[in-house]
Amino acid sequence: MIKVGVVGCGYWGPNLIRNFINLPGADVKSCADISENRLKHMKNLYPSIVTTTNYKDIVEDPEIDAIVVATPVSSHFEISHAALDAGKHVFAEKPLTRTVEEGLKLVTKAEEKKLTLMVGHTFVFTAAVNKIKELIESGELGEIYYISTSRVNLGIFQEDINVIWDLAPHDVSIMNYVLGSRPESVSAVGHSYIRPEIEDVAFVTMKYPGNKLANIHVSWLNPSKIRKTTVVGSKKMLVYDDVSSLEKIRIYDKGVTVQPHYDTFGEFQLSYRYGDISIPKLDDAEPLKIECQHFVDCIEQGITSRSSGVDGLDVLLVLDSADRSVRQNGAEVKIEYP
Ligand SMILES: NC(=O)c1ccc[n+]([C@@H]2O[C@H](COP(=O)([O-])OP(=O)(O)OC[C@H]3O[C@@H](n4cnc5c(N)ncnc54)[C@H](O)[C@@H]3O)[C@@H](O)[C@H]2O)c1
CATH class of the missing domain: 3.30.360.10 (Dihydrodipicolinate Reductase; domain 2)
Structure with missing residues (x-):
């Protein structure tokens, strides 16, 4: 069972949470958002989910295997880099980061740490x-x-x-x-x-x-x-x-x-x-469900993702x-x- 933490619960994050929760091989333990209102909303939807306004609580949680980043792009690098540093697999929404330099640093860090880095290029799963x-x-x-x-x-x-x-x-x-x-x-x-x-x-x-x-x-x-x-x-x-x-x-x-x-x-x-x-x-399967399952498969089987960090960097x-x-x-x- 892959334990996931999701950072960013605005428009897109809740779709990712719903899909990961419904996968047989994964569960969402916690989610973070700087907005208390968004966290309240998530708690209403999923009463057992742990919520926090500080993403570092999730990144530092030893029970968490993977972090999903669904914040605005300006914070993708900071959160993803901290997660990789802490030994977590990362699924960052598109675009991977705000600059090419940041994207390259994430790809290098994921390779060094032998962790899965995936970017949310949802359409390649349609x-x-x-x-x-x-x-x-x-x-x-x-x-x-x-x-x-x-x-x-x-x-x-x-x-x-x-x-x-x-x-x-x-x-x-x-x-x-x-x-x-x-x-x-x-x-x-x-x-x-x-x-x-x-x-x-x-x-x-x-x-x-x-x-x-x-x-x-x-x-x-x-x-x-x-x-x-x-x-x-x-x-x-x-x-x-x-x-x-x-x-x-x-x-x-x-x-x-x-x-x-x-x-x-x-x-x-x-x-x-x-x-x-x-x-x-x-x-007519939901592409996001296939994408989330693919992330879990990449972690479990150590395979390179169809939308890997390198693919994300190519797009950047x-x-x-x-x-x-x-x-x-x-x-x-x-x-x-x-
Ligand atoms: N793959 C797709 O088809 C698809 C579709 C929509 C959005 N996205 C991507 O998803 C990401 C989020 O987009 P959105 O439309 O949901 O944005 P949004 O503004 O609706 O939501 C972002 C959320 O992140 C929170 N947040 C911001 N900084 C944070 C931080 N440091 N720590 C914790 N929470 C923080 C905000 O409070 C907000 O609730 C973007 O990268 C976007 O490009 C992808």
Whole structure:
């Protein structure tokens, strides 16, 4: 039985507590929050849970095996580092930390201590994203040309991070996971329309190895909630709409073929294919439940997580490069992985 302590009981923390409590191989002994009101709420929901306003009480508790960090990103490093130092496994919400340097320190510390460090890239635990990965790896979509995503809605404006750090970790983690590679460079433009200095709208373009392009539109200033990913391959194309409850993925048997032989430009011919549209059936298990179970499995079996600290660091490198590109009016920034 893995004994878990959860730090941060705001919007997301309670979802993590509920899932860990319901796992057969784990239990949540305690939770921490600086807000007494949030702790009162948790105590009402789970009367046996131990509550504290000081996360160090949990980190120093010898009965606790693992710490889950669901506080705003500015405190992820301090809490996660203290937990690793105390010999606890760590599951930190996304993005892993506020800076690349902090992320690197956590990865190094977890390796030194031989502890599991996982980051909450929830989408890599969804049936839809795993279906996309399967379709890409099986070759059904052909060679992947590009991926483009929109993750936009009205609010919620964050105070400590811009919209790239708030929303793009999801898209970058999805793209790295389904393509099985990491972007070589990033260019991004963004603007702060509502509050100075904190971009609320951004367009981030990445180049992956093999001439694959990727684009992410993130915004807190959009009239409707859109969560759409388009994957265009040489054989087929697909659209993943995370807002749709029943038809999340549509695979389009559409494409363009260049005639193999031509002598003059006049003979250069393209043929367009408009085939069937298929909608694969997807498992509807809660991704967070799968993610929490995966964390327990990683601890018990000593396996590397599907969203490891290193994967979290890869995402931080993209976010940091995107920020630098925004400051340079969209200049292409090469990413140097450690
Ligand atoms: N994986 C996902 O899909 C997903 C979804 C939502 C949020 N998140 C992530 O979860 C984290 C929390 O987001 P949220 O929306 O729940 O934020 P929130 O502001 O609603 O909650 C954060 C809570 O942490 C508490 N807190 C702050 N500093 C603390 C400290 N030092 N010690 C103890 N408690 C402290 C606050 O009082 C608050 O109750 C963020 O990193 C966010 O990116 C992930």
